[in-house]
Every structure is written in structure tokens, then in C-alpha cells.
Amino acid sequence: MYIADEVLKDREWISEKIKIGEQMLYLTQKEVISLGLKEENILNLTRDALIAHGTKEYEMPAKIGIHPFKEVFFHAMPAWVPSKMAAGMKWIECYPYNPEKFNLPQTTGLLVMNDVASGCPIALMDSAWITAMRTPAVTVLAAQALHPDAETFGMFGCGVQGIEHVKYVVHVLKKLKKIYIYDIKEAAMDDLIKECQPLIDVEIIKGDNPEMVTKSCEVLSSATIILLDPLAEIKDEWVSKGQTILPCDLNTYFDPVTSRRADKYIVDSKEEHELFAGMGYFPDGLPEIACETGEVIAGVKKGRENKDELIVCSNIGMSVCDVVVGRELLNRALNEGVGVKLPL
Ligand SMILES: NC(=O)c1ccc[n+]([C@@H]2O[C@H](COP(=O)([O-])OP(=O)(O)OC[C@H]3O[C@@H](n4cnc5c(N)ncnc54)[C@H](O)[C@@H]3O)[C@@H](O)[C@H]2O)c1
Incomplete structure (x- = not known):
């Protein structure tokens, strides 16, 4: 052999x-x-x-x-x-x-x-x-490829992942001016600010509510909870063209309508998303997948083609x-x- x-x-x-x-x-x-x-x-x-x-x-x-x-x-x-x-x-x-x-x-x-x-x-x-390190790395590398000039980033969920996302994003989105955060727990937002603000120059702002954060940011990510039935806390009508949405919590936090109507729905792994769909995590169906995150990073497939495209890039985690x-x-x-x- x-x-x-x-x-x-x-x-x-x-x-x-x-x-x-x-x-x-x-x-x-x-x-x-x-x-x-x-x-x-x-x-x-x-x-x-x-x-x-x-x-x-x-x-x-x-x-x-x-x-x-x-x-x-x-x-x-x-x-x-x-x-x-x-x-x-x-x-x-x-x-x-x-x-x-x-x-x-x-x-x-x-x-x-x-x-x-x-x-x-x-x-x-x-x-x-x-896991706590490579997950935000994937999100922010996708953000860099899809929205390199973003001046605003919003993070939903301020736990283990949320904190690391805020630390990682400043390494790649060099034009960032503001980071908005939101969590159902006030203390989680306070803890994130306490831990992250001394480490980064970009101002971290506590969001009043999910709508305010959604409407204030070009790039958004969520790391809250993964549930079979979507919470759909982020209403589709709050989302506008040109935004880049990077969920780490699959199909839970953003209204699934947004993923289905997005100009591009990109995923880290087609097979993984199909697997989760088979387990029932996309009750209204898996959106049509444009390509994989790695293909965009490798330059094999096109990411953002114009500034008006609404892009959802879902990364569920790859070994x-x-x-x-x-x-x-x-x-x-x-x-x-x-x-x-x-x-x-
Ligand atoms: N995609 C990946 O590769 C990957 C890897 C690890 C974890 N995750 C997922 O990311 C999510 C977060 O993981 P974690 O380790 O940071 O968990 P965590 O428990 O440390 O933090 C989750 C935070 O989300 C908040 N939250 C829960 N429901 C919310 C809601 N409805 N609105 C706003 N905030 C809410 C909680 O208060 C908490 O602060 C989980 O769903 C986990 O499964 C994904």
C-alpha cells in the first residue's frame, strides 16, 4: 500500500x-x-x-x-x-x-x-x-468577503459566541465605526461591553431592541439558540437590501422569510444544511442555496455582486x-x- x-x-x-x-x-x-x-x-x-x-x-x-x-x-x-x-x-x-x-x-x-x-x-x-474561536472566525471571514467596507456590525446574543464575534470582527472589517449588540439578558450585554470594550477601539452600543439593531447595521450576526421552530425575532420588514446577515444559530433568530427572499443564500456546507433540514430545523423548507462560504473565500464562486444584494450566509459549523x-x-x-x- x-x-x-x-x-x-x-x-x-x-x-x-x-x-x-x-x-x-x-x-x-x-x-x-x-x-x-x-x-x-x-x-x-x-x-x-x-x-x-x-x-x-x-x-x-x-x-x-x-x-x-x-x-x-x-x-x-x-x-x-x-x-x-x-x-x-x-x-x-x-x-x-x-x-x-x-x-x-x-x-x-x-x-x-x-x-x-x-x-x-x-x-x-x-x-x-x-468551537468558541473558529465559529466567529468563519463569520467574520465571510463578512470580510461579502461586506468589506461595512461601518456597522450588529450582534444578537451576547454569550460565549457573541463576545468572541465582537473581538474577532474588528480584525477584518477595518472601516467599522460602531458595533451594536442585543441580548434578552441585560446583564449579558453589560458583560460583553465590560470584557470587549477595553480591547477594541470601535464603539460598542447596547441596542434598545432587535429592531433598532437590525435597522442600524450593514452586517448582522446572531448566536442565540438553535430551535426546531424558528423564533423569527427579526422581522423581515426590518431587513433591507444591501445587508449581510450571518446567522450562527441556523434558522432560529431571523424570520426564515428573509433567507428565502434574499438575493443569495450562502451556507458553509450544503450537506450539513440538508441534514438539519431533514431533522426538521427548516419547517418551511430549506432556501435555495447559491454556493458555499468556502467557495466564496477561495474565490471559486462569486460573493456580493452589487451593493444592493441582500445576502444571508448561514454557517452552522464545519469540522x-x-x-x-x-x-x-x-x-x-x-x-x-x-x-x-x-x-x-
Ligand atoms: N454555527 C456554529 O458553528 C456554532 C458553534 C457554536 C455554537 N453555535 C450556536 O450559537 C448559539 C450561541 O452559543 P453560545 O455558546 O454563545 O451560547 P450562550 O448561552 O453562551 O449565549 C447565548 C446568548 O443568547 C442569548 N439569547 C437567547 N435567546 C435570545 C433571544 N431570543 N434574543 C436575544 N438573545 C438571546 C442568551 O441570553 C445568551 O446570552 C447557540 O445556538 C449555539 O448552538 C453555533
């Missing part, structure tokens, strides 16, 4: 640090964070992953999952990105009621990374931080991004001797 030289070279490098087949590296969330990946690093890694996806140089079957109750899911998210020698799988849950009921995050999970030559697991690490970030974390951890080696 033929194994490419670079795969064998990679195995050689890994085996200098860990006994492949006998051990794996375990990284806690604290250790993952301690490896020092900054927003610029995550943006570069995520861009590479999106380009690999857009140019079809990857393998990533649509998520499979289990659903112990209504509105909750666990997803298995495997991916292989050859350009990064990144092979692994994220196992993640989405429990929307966790914050209220258990004072726990909506999303927690683990990422397994594997040696490509032998297939052996070589690392297990927290994936909540990776190509997780394994590419995970591989960089693994490299750093092996180089720096971070983490605990556990016997297999």
Missing part, C-alpha cells in the same frame, strides 16, 4: 514526541488556551480550512448525531484536511437549556486527533474553546475548521511539552 512521503514524515515527527499506538496526549481547556493561539492565528487557520473546503480538498461527511430529547443533539464531526495533515473528529453537544438549568454552557465537547499514517489516536482535547485548529494546537503542545500523556 502506498503512503505518501509527507504522511510518513509527519508520523516520524510525531513519534519523536509521543509513542504512537501506546500513548495519546490529553489537553484540558486551560492547556489548550495556554498554547497561545491568538485571533490572527485562528483567522489564518480558519481561512485555510475554508479554502480547502471551497476547493474540495477535504473529506468531511455530514454530521451524524443522537438526540436524547427534543431540541438537543450530540454530533460526531470527522474531517480530513490533507494540506494541514489534520485528521480527527469532534464530538460535541448542543443543549440549549444548559445555562438555565445547570449553569453549564450550551456547547461542550472533545476533539480526537489521529496519526494519519497508522490511524492511531494521538490526542484528545477540549473542543469548546476551539474541517476544528481539525485544522486542533492540529496546530497539537503541534504546539508536542513542541512545548504541554498536556498529559495517557496510556492507550
Whole structure:
């Protein structure tokens, strides 16, 4: 059987640090964070992953999952990105009621990374931080491609994702003058401002209501809650031509009418959106998909073609991004001797 030289070279490098087949590296969330990946690093890694996806140089079957109750899911998210020698799988849950009921995050999970030559697991690490970082990276890279001159950005949902979106967006939308935020919880907005305003020069403004934020911003994103029945809090009549809407919460927060009437409905992964549609998350049907986010980032398909286009770009999350970030974390951890080696 033929194994490419670079795969064998990679195995050689890994085996200098860990006994492949006998051990794996375990990284806690604290250790993952301690490896020092900054927003610029995550943006570069995520861009590479999106380009690999857009140019079809990857393998990533649509998520499979289990659903112990209504509105909750666990997803298995495997991916292989050859350009990064990144092979692994994220196992993640989405429990929307966790914050209220258990004072726990909506999303927690683990990422397994594997040696490509032998297939052996070589690392297990927290994936909540990776998810919290690569998700805003995807949103803002799409914003940069679709609306680079935007002066206003609006964020609905000021939790884990909302906070990171605000931190990430200033790296790519260089003309931003104002960021509007909105959350049903006043305290979440206050916490976001407290954490983010000292870090960024752009003024962060607390929105009075969703309508005010929608009408004040060229680019909008939402990270609230994913439900089977859309909340449709953002009324279609508030949305105008020329806006760019980037939901992270699938079909929940914006009125689904907007996605259906948009000039372009772009998604990170057609297969993933079709899968969620099959699970019932698009009760009125999946809008017609123009192309994929990675294709726009890679320059394979056109994004915005004129300033009046209303564009909705829905990114539900792709494991190509997780394994590419995970591989960089693994490299750093092996180089720096971070983490605990556990016997297999
Ligand atoms: N697309 C992706 O790749 C991806 C990745 C991770 C999480 N998510 C999704 O993003 C969403 C947010 O995740 P998180 O980790 O930031 O959760 P979180 O619980 O930390 O934050 C969610 C925030 O949304 C607010 N919110 C809830 N309902 C609202 C409403 N109707 N109007 C305004 N605000 C509302 C909550 O008060 C909370 O502050 C979840 O739906 C999650 O599943 C998507």
C-alpha cells in the first residue's frame, strides 16, 4: 500500500514526541488556551480550512448525531484536511437549556486527533474553546468577503459566541465605526461591553431592541439558540437590501422569510444544511442555496455582486475548521511539552 512521503514524515515527527499506538496526549481547556493561539492565528487557520473546503480538498461527511430529547443533539464531526495533515473528529453537544438549568454552557465537547499514517489516536482535547474561536472566525471571514467596507456590525446574543464575534470582527472589517449588540439578558450585554470594550477601539452600543439593531447595521450576526421552530425575532420588514446577515444559530433568530427572499443564500456546507433540514430545523423548507462560504473565500464562486444584494450566509459549523485548529494546537503542545500523556 502506498503512503505518501509527507504522511510518513509527519508520523516520524510525531513519534519523536509521543509513542504512537501506546500513548495519546490529553489537553484540558486551560492547556489548550495556554498554547497561545491568538485571533490572527485562528483567522489564518480558519481561512485555510475554508479554502480547502471551497476547493474540495477535504473529506468531511455530514454530521451524524443522537438526540436524547427534543431540541438537543450530540454530533460526531470527522474531517480530513490533507494540506494541514489534520485528521480527527469532534464530538460535541448542543443543549440549549444548559445555562438555565445547570449553569453549564450550551456547547461542550472533545476533539480526537489521529496519526494519519497508522490511524492511531494521538490526542484528545477540549473542543469548546476551539468551537468558541473558529465559529466567529468563519463569520467574520465571510463578512470580510461579502461586506468589506461595512461601518456597522450588529450582534444578537451576547454569550460565549457573541463576545468572541465582537473581538474577532474588528480584525477584518477595518472601516467599522460602531458595533451594536442585543441580548434578552441585560446583564449579558453589560458583560460583553465590560470584557470587549477595553480591547477594541470601535464603539460598542447596547441596542434598545432587535429592531433598532437590525435597522442600524450593514452586517448582522446572531448566536442565540438553535430551535426546531424558528423564533423569527427579526422581522423581515426590518431587513433591507444591501445587508449581510450571518446567522450562527441556523434558522432560529431571523424570520426564515428573509433567507428565502434574499438575493443569495450562502451556507458553509450544503450537506450539513440538508441534514438539519431533514431533522426538521427548516419547517418551511430549506432556501435555495447559491454556493458555499468556502467557495466564496477561495474565490471559486462569486460573493456580493452589487451593493444592493441582500445576502444571508448561514454557517452552522464545519469540522474541517476544528481539525485544522486542533492540529496546530497539537503541534504546539508536542513542541512545548504541554498536556498529559495517557496510556492507550
Ligand atoms: N454555527 C456554529 O458553528 C456554532 C458553534 C457554536 C455554537 N453555535 C450556536 O450559537 C448559539 C450561541 O452559543 P453560545 O455558546 O454563545 O451560547 P450562550 O448561552 O453562551 O449565549 C447565548 C446568548 O443568547 C442569548 N439569547 C437567547 N435567546 C435570545 C433571544 N431570543 N434574543 C436575544 N438573545 C438571546 C442568551 O441570553 C445568551 O446570552 C447557540 O445556538 C449555539 O448552538 C453555533
